[in-house]
Amino acid sequence: MxxxxxxxxxxxxxxxxxxxxxxxxxxxxxxxxxxxxxxxxxxxxxxxxxxxxxxxxxxxxxxxxxxxxxxxxxxxxxxxxxxxxxxxxxxxxxxxxxxxxxxxxxxxxxxxxxxxxKMAEDIWQVLAKAKYLDWEKHSTERVWRIQSLKEACESALQEHHFLSGTLVEDSDGSSNEYSEQIKLLAEVFSKATLADTPVDVPDYLCCQITFEIFRDPVITPSGVTYERAVLLEHLDKVGNFDPVTREPLKEHQLVPNLAINEAVQAYLKEHSWAYRLNC
The missing domain is CATH 1.25.40.10 (Tetratricopeptide repeat domain)
Incomplete structure (x- = not known):
């Protein structure tokens, strides 16, 4: 057997x-x-x-x-x-x-x-795509719900002031309570959508070579932070020196930049749209 x-x-x-x-x-x-x-x-x-x-x-x-x-x-x-x-x-x-x-x-x-x-790069690419698409899907739903709620609040506010007789502007043309409340309402809902509004990613969270948001940041003895894979490729193909300061540099001198890595993770948690490549 x-x-x-x-x-x-x-x-x-x-x-x-x-x-x-x-x-x-x-x-x-x-x-x-x-x-x-x-x-x-x-x-x-x-x-x-x-x-x-x-x-x-x-x-x-x-x-x-x-x-x-x-x-x-x-x-x-x-x-x-x-x-x-x-x-x-x-x-x-x-x-x-x-x-x-x-x-x-x-x-x-x-x-x-x-x-x-090298498969890590492929995995990161699809992970970033999945997180961005997940954000996009839920963002669209959130924006729609917020807009619907805003319209409902405006309608209720208008009805309240109509019944109270305070819907029209003051005789001197100045803003009345209704118009001020409408402006305040607009500000509140505008702030509610800020997290879903893409902006430029802060420079300190992006590699100085690729201009993409960090995935695995490392810091050199010169104090400059780079994306690990990109810097290793530079050391292998270009030469053993810091790309920015031109100071001599070897792979064993690279240290993970834990502070920047934590900052990146915190930023991505609050702004998932930043998973778009080429920030």
């Missing part, structure tokens, strides 16, 4: 390897067939489900992506790609809150493993 079981597992692994070869050649249909055979042989191996989900992802077959990624995660919840793929499927369904949770799980798994996987 053990030998038979081992033979089945070996056959499944061969099908996975063949599927990977087909995937690299963009033969997605053939790859799906190989992974499907591997799953039939060993349905408890998470990577087979995830690899097939990735093929469906390339084809934008979102229902199948969701199904396979969920099966993969049920077997191994630590799969970064599994959470990423599931998040993408949920994003397509406009289930933004659920998609955000999956993307955040994927990022947290990368951070806990101290990985510098």
């Amino acid at each position: 053990a030998a038979s079981g081992g033979g089945v597992a070996q056959q499944a692994e061969l099908r996975r390897i063949e599927g990977n070869a087909c995937f690299k050649k963009a033969r997605l249909g053939a790859a799906i067939d190989c992974y499907t055979e591997a799953i039939a042989l060993c349905p408890d191996v998470a990577v087979y489900w995830m690899n097939r989900a990735l093929c469906h992802f390339k084809r934008k077959e979102w229902a199948k992506v969701e199904e396979d990624s969920r099966r993969a995660l049920a077997l191994d919840d630590s799969l970064v790609k599994g959470h990423y793929l599931l998040g993408c499927a949920l994003l397509d369904k406009e289930e933004f809150a659920l998609a955000i949770k999956e993307f955040e799980k994927a990022l947290n798994l990368l951070k806990s493993s101290s990985s510098t996987d």
Whole structure:
């Protein structure tokens, strides 16, 4: 029985390897067939489900992506790609809150493993998109409710002053109680929509190289804060010096700027529209 079981597992692994070869050649249909055979042989191996989900992802077959990624995660919840793929499927369904949770799980798994996987950038991009779309959806609803409430308040105020005989302006043309209350009402509702009104992100929250809001800010010995990935690329491709001060700089000298990171998170919590890229 053990030998038979081992033979089945070996056959499944061969099908996975063949599927990977087909995937690299963009033969997605053939790859799906190989992974499907591997799953039939060993349905408890998470990577087979995830690899097939990735093929469906390339084809934008979102229902199948969701199904396979969920099966993969049920077997191994630590799969970064599994959470990423599931998040993408949920994003397509406009289930933004659920998609955000999956993307955040994927990022947290990368951070806990101290990985510098380039996939982090892809995850951040879709996470930012999901958070912006979630804000946009709820913002539209909030603005509509606020406008409806404003109109109802104006109507009630007008009716009150009409019945009280104080609706008309004073004889000298000056503003009366009704007009003053209307102005005050407008100010109150204007302030209520401020959080949903996009403005320029403060400069200190943006990288001096990309002009985008910080994701992983680090500070140099010169006291300048940069986006980590961007600065590392500069050190690797341009030279070991600070881009602004031109002072000598090595990767080991970079220190996470926790204060700026906390400020960014606080700002994004109050202004989710800032998840738009290119601030």
